[in-house]
Amino acid sequence: MVSAWQFEIPTAGSKRLPPDARYVEALSSQGYGFEAAIADLVDNSIDAGAQNVVIHFLRDGEQLVSLVIVDDGKGMDEGELDIAMTVGGRRGYGKRALGMFGTGLKSASLSHANSVTVVSRTKRTRPVGRRWLMERAKEGFECDIIDPAYAQDFVDFYQGRPIAFQGTIVRWDGVKDFPKHGGGGQTDRYLHRTVNKLGLHLGLHLHRFLARDDFHITISVQDVRTGVEYANYGVESLDPFAYPHPGDPGYPSSFATDVPDVGPLRLEAHIWPPRSSLDEYKAFGAVVDREGFYFYRNDRLVQAGGWNNFRQPEQHLALARVAVDLPDDPDGKVFRLTVKKEGVQASPDFAGAVEKAVDAQGRTFAQYLADAERVYREARRHAGVARKAALPAGRGMDPQVRQAIEDELPILTHEEPLQFRWQKLPNDTFFEVDQEGHVLLLNQHYRAALLGGRAGSVDDAPLVKSLMYLLMQDAFQRERLGSRLKDNIELWQSVLVAAARAELDRMAD
Structure with a gap:
């Protein structure tokens, strides 16, 4: 007997099924990481022939308010901008273009912001602007037309920074990744962490472009009220093949x-x-x-x-x-x-x-x-001659530190990992050793001081935990603690308690 699946499937016509407006929500849920989203926008700048791209974090005192990406590429006229802002709109990509799918600008932006505004100017046309506001986009693909006077002012603000005669500005508002409350140094810490990660990501993925003399990316932080520029970083090429000499003379x-x-x-x-x-x-x-x-x-x-x-x-x-x-x-x-x-x-x-x-x-x-x-x-x-095998690092240790330990030390894979846990202990005790459970208990009383006021997490305080991991190897690899090791533990206990109390005193001041 012949199965039905072996025959060509017959049809009886067709019908058009346009996407529901809620498709925009799906578009914004592509799993873009923050750095990957920014890189996608920089790709557009490169395709536009930009020589300079500025990634501009705007803050108002302690509050981050917007993120702006500016380039001095060829810009877009009104028709080109409408295509760029159309969901699924695709311009004609050249063979060397970095863009592919016609969704990057919208998907990357709306994955991280409630609103994305694009203003652009060519050598022959006045500035034009469009804005996707997430709420209006979900209602029916409604895209706002930016007032021409505002578009001109926006371009004028970035004149020479880096826009010369033409260029494009992408602005994110309501950025989901920004700290909700910037007090207590949260904004500074966020910027320090984010700018570093973003610079590494762009430096790696665009390293061939950044190695050229005619392409530059700058990350800048500026206060919108005072005009003070807090930081200005040039992104450096991070070539994953830039070693001084190969590991083997027969390569590459x-x-x-x-x-x-x-x-x-x-x-x-x-x-x-x-x-x-x-x-x-x-x-x-x-x-x-x-x-x-x-x-x-x-x-x-x-x-x-x-x-x-x-x-x-x-x-x-x-x-x-x-x-x-x-x-x-x-x-x-x-x-x-x-x-x-x-x-x-x-x-x-x-x-x-x-x-x-x-x-x-x-x-x-x-x-x-x-x-x-x-x-x-x-x-x-050669390196392992003088290095003793160590216990694997387990729960409570930052994954990057765990990887470094595995890179540098021979690991006792048959042993249970050494775990870290915060627990309430007497104030004259910085840590306790649970040999049987392979757990190093740290005093919860000193946690805030060690974290500098930051919120705690399972993998927090990586520096302290790393030092404790290295100090306590003998304590967890022996069945019983000898007198010399006990004396060392008492010494470490006293010094660490004194250091933790000094940190608490500094916080109180």
């Missing part, structure tokens, strides 16, 4: 292969020198997550590490990084880029092609991986 090497449906592909295989402390190696996440393929699309980094089902990430391949410039694949038969440009979905054909890749010396890609592993293991053997 270019591996060639052919991928069905897209043709020739080159894999630029690198081996980092072991134990590097350079930001290009360690500054943007756990090292084990940054091994693997670095995919570029039109010089824009769209994936920073990962093996794309070719193999699983492993610590001993932490020095292996492979640059891949994506070939032209408009139908996405082999490579599909995520909307947020933070990853590439590769078909099994890619993994099969990598297995067949060879370099000019006739080495296979498997040999490259073996060489990267060898360099890593040899370095660990």
Whole structure:
């Protein structure tokens, strides 16, 4: 008997089903991280031929009020701006364009703000502006037309900063990520943390552009009431392949292969020198997550590490990084880029092609991986001579610190992890040791002083916990505490209590 699914499915006409206005809510729920959203807007600036982009945090005293991204690109006239602000509106993308889907501006912006305003001017047209207000957008795709006088004033405000004769301004209001109450130094702490992360993200994903002499990104913080500029940072290129010398003299090497449906592909295989402390190696996440393929699309980094089902990430391949410039694949038969440009979905054909890749010396890609592993293991053997194995760090320790511990120390994988927990203890006690439970108890009384008034979390106080982790290894690896170790613990207890009380006194002042 022939099954129904074997036949072509018949149809009886068609009907148009336009999206409900609530589609805007779905558009704003794409999971954009803050840094990825800003990077998407900078992509638009690059496509517009901008040489300068300014990311402007605006504050009113202790309160952050708006975020503005300004460029000196070619700008848009009224018709082009309407297309840019249309949900799903797509302009004609060139082969070297970074934009793809026609949703980045709207999706990235409305993921993080209740309102997005765009004002733009070309050399031949007056400034024009449009605004998406989330509430009005949900009611029926209603986009506001900005008063021409305000659009002109907005452009004039950024004249020379960096707008010269043309440019575009994107403004976010009601930014969800901003602190709701800026008092107590929350705004300063937020800006310090956010500007640093944003600079690293842009420096990494746009490093090929930032390495050029004709492209610059600046992050600025200014008070709207006083006009005082609190900070002005130039974003630096963070090239993930910028090591001073390779970990193996036989690399980097270019591996060639052919991928069905897209043709020739080159894999630029690198081996980092072991134990590097350079930001290009360690500054943007756990090292084990940054091994693997670095995919570029039109010089824009769209994936920073990962093996794309070719193999699983492993610590001993932490020095292996492979640059891949994506070939032209408009139908996405082999490579599909995520909307947020933070990853590439590769078909099994890619993994099969990598297995067949060879370099000019006739080495296979498997040999490259073996060489990267060898360099890593040899370095660990030399470094591990004087380093004693340690307990794994568990709950309560910041993930970045846990990763650093695993990178630097041989780990007793058969042992239970050492956990950290805040608990009410006598005021003359900074910590207690629960050997049986593998828990280091910290005195809740001193928590606020150690955090400097910040809100606590499971992984808080990473510096204190890291120091305690290193100090207390012997205490948790021995069945019983010897007299010398007990004396050391009493010493540490007294000094730490005195230091914590000094912090409390400073808070009281």
